[in-house]
Structures are given as C-alpha cells and as structure tokens.
Amino acid sequence: MSGDKKKTMVRPMRARPGARYQCFGDGLCCTDIHAIGPLTDKEVREVRRIDPKGAGWDEDHEDNMLRTAADGGCRFLMPDMRCSIHAELGPAAKPDGCRRFPLGLVATPHGGRITTEHRCPCRTLGDRPQIAPEAVVSSICDAAGRPTADRRIKRVPVTKNKKIAFSEWESIEQAYLEKLRDCESLHEALDAEAFPKLGKTSWESQAEEFIDARDGSQFGVAMAWMGDTILSLRNGHQPRPPGRPWAAAFDRAEARSGEPRTEREVFADWLADEIWGLKWAEDYNFELARAELATRLTIAQDICRRLVESGLRPDRAAAEAVMVVELVGESDYWTEVKDFIRV
Numbered sequence: 179m180s181g182d183k184k185k186t187m188v189r190p191m192r193a194r195p196g197a198r199y200q201c202f203g204d205g206l207c208c209t210d211i212h213a214i215g216p217l218t219d220k221e222v223r224e225v226r227r228i229d230p231k232g233a234g235w236d237e238d239h240e241d242n243m244l245r246t247a248a249d250g251g252c253r254f255l256m257p258d259m260r261c262s263i264h265a266e267l268g269p270a271a272k273p274d275g276c277r278r279f280p281l282g283l284v285a286t287p288h289g290g291r292i293t294t295e296h297r298c299p300c301r302t303l304g305d306r307p308q309i310a311p312e313a314v315v316s317s318i319c320d321a322a323g324r325p326t327a328d329r330r331i332k333r334v335p336v337t338k339n340k341k342i343a344f345s346e347w348e349s350i351e352q353a354y355l356e357k358l359r360d361c362e363s364l365h366e367a368l369d370a371e372a373f374p375k376l377g378k379t380s381w382e383s384q385a386e387e388f389i390d391a392r393d394g395s396q397f398g399v400a401m402a403w404m405g406d407t408i409l410s411l412r413n414g415h416q417p418r419p420p421g422r423p424w425a426a427a428f429d430r431a432e433a434r435s436g437e438p439r440t441e442r443e444v445f446a447d448w449l450a451d452e453i454w455g456l457k458w459a460e461d462y463n464f465e466l467a468r469a470e471l472a473t474r475l476t477i478a479q480d481i482c483r484r485l486v487e488s489g490l491r492p493d494r495a496a497a498e499a500v501m502v503v504e505l506v507g508e509s510d511y512w513t514e515v516k517d518f519i520r521v
Contacts (some may be wrong), residue, residue, distance in 0.1 A: 186330040188283060188290035193309035194454045197294055200306045202434060204299040205259035207279050210250040210395040212505060215243035221273045229253060240241055244365040250396060283318045284456050285327035287344045291456040293297035297504045298450045299431030302497035331456045335463035343517055354453055358446045364475060370468035372476040385409045396423045402504045407477050432494050444496035445475060462516060469521050474503040
C-alpha cells in the first residue's frame, strides 16, 4: 500500500532536521502574552483542588483558562519562574496545554511530525540540543501515555483549487526548506510578495484594528507593535516603540546564550517550522501561506531593525520580532486578515 493511501499516523515520529529546543524556564509562556489555556472541565477541577481560584471561565476568550496574578503571570508561576504545580506534583499534573507548549504533533500518512512554536525564548535563543523524538514524546502524550495529534493532514492544498498527495508534497516542501537554508534572500526563498491585495479592507485598516486591540496585556502590546509596524511600512510614519513588557524573559535567555546566531538564521528557522508544521494546510493553501509568511517576515524584519537600532543584540532582536509576528499570527485578528488575502 502506498503511503498516500494510508490513514494518518503519529508513528514513526520525526522532528524537522535542525530544529532545536530545550526548556530553560524563561517563563514567557506562563504570562498574559497569550491566553493560558484552554483547559478542559476536568483540568479546571484538578487545578481548583490546588487553588480554588486558579482556573475558570474567561469571558474574553470564551473558554476555561488559568488565572493570572496582578503582574500578568500565571498564579502558579513562582518568583524563580518555575511552575509550582510542576515543582510540587510533577509535570503530569499540569494541564495538557502547559505540558505540550511549545511542542506539537502533526499526523500524516508518513508518520508524526514534531512541531515547535517560536514565541518562546527557549526555542529561539541560546545553545539548545536538536530535538529528538524520544526526548520530547512525554510532552505530547495524553494522560494514558498515547501521543495525541494537534491536526491530521493527508492531502496538501498547494493552490486554491489543487490538492496533492502527501508524498508529492514532501518533495516540494524539501525544495523550499533547502532554499530557506541556502538562499541569501528569504523572500526569494519563499517566492512570494509581501502585503498581497486584501478584499473588502486594506492593510492600513487592519493595522488600526491591531492598535485598537491594546488591552493592558503583553498580547495587547504585541498587537500594537504589529499595527504600528504595518503603518510604518505602508506610509513611512515612524511610531514610538510600544514597549517590551516581555523583556525579562529574553534577558534570561540572552544571559544563558553563548555564541549568537545571525538574524537570518533566526528568521529562516522560524519560516521552516511554519512550513513544516502544516497549520496553514488545515484552512488555506501553500500559495496563500507563502504570501502571508512573506508579509509577516517583512514586519518582523522591520521590528528587528528598530530593536537593533535601540541597542539589542541582533539574534535577540530577531527572536523578539518573531515572537510578535507569530503571536499575532496565531490570533483571530490575523485569521481575519488571511480570509481577506487575494492571491
């Protein structure tokens, strides 16, 4: 039986060659940089046994979430940036989302792909080992020890009207990954123009919506960076920096880092994982994905430039920029933008 006639599978597992990660407890993922959740009803009950006010329904996100303290950090985040649930009860006691992040798993006809998010300094900065499936499999398993997939991809949409077999996709994907590794220009490697035409709206209007989303959280500040940078790129206006409330997590990451990477390496690593992770294949196609990635790359490069000019080390500036564009890229705000893109 050919691989494309098989059902999707989580085994054998493999990580993208070159992807590196180790949790150093930098702590960013345990803050209001994003919603800390969602939690199942069972997880809420288990958390409330530890702290009756530790979790509950969140009206803004319309789901169960862990509660945050006054400083925006999770109620269970200790001063030394360790999780008190993990420290006292072990990693298995944490909610599934906390245990998995920034790891994920995609089931395909050829086995499971281990994925990583890049809005985590432990993923983007410092000396980290290459990801080995046996080292991370416990983080992507359910309570019974079974690996659980975040999504299942069997055929891959390459354009609006064309899907191809997974075996055909892998050869196309490999060519793009090699270009990201070797081409001097990452935009040339993506083979797509930034800021494609939007239907029924404009990039300037979307940018204003991002800026209006400021709500006092770290996520709101990231939205402001995104909106201000889009306006700057579109009309040349140079905004005041919105601030960097996440700086402490990156301070810790930079302090443990040895030889710095180049900006290009940070950006290429992120783009490769965006392609490898196949999130885009659930609702969109590769042609559209390349256009929106080219757009987020352009925004990230401009944020990076501004941070370097302010005195940050280039690889740290790139890592913070990637954090912003990935964070916003995961939000409903950016989903709306992708729905408007015309390629």
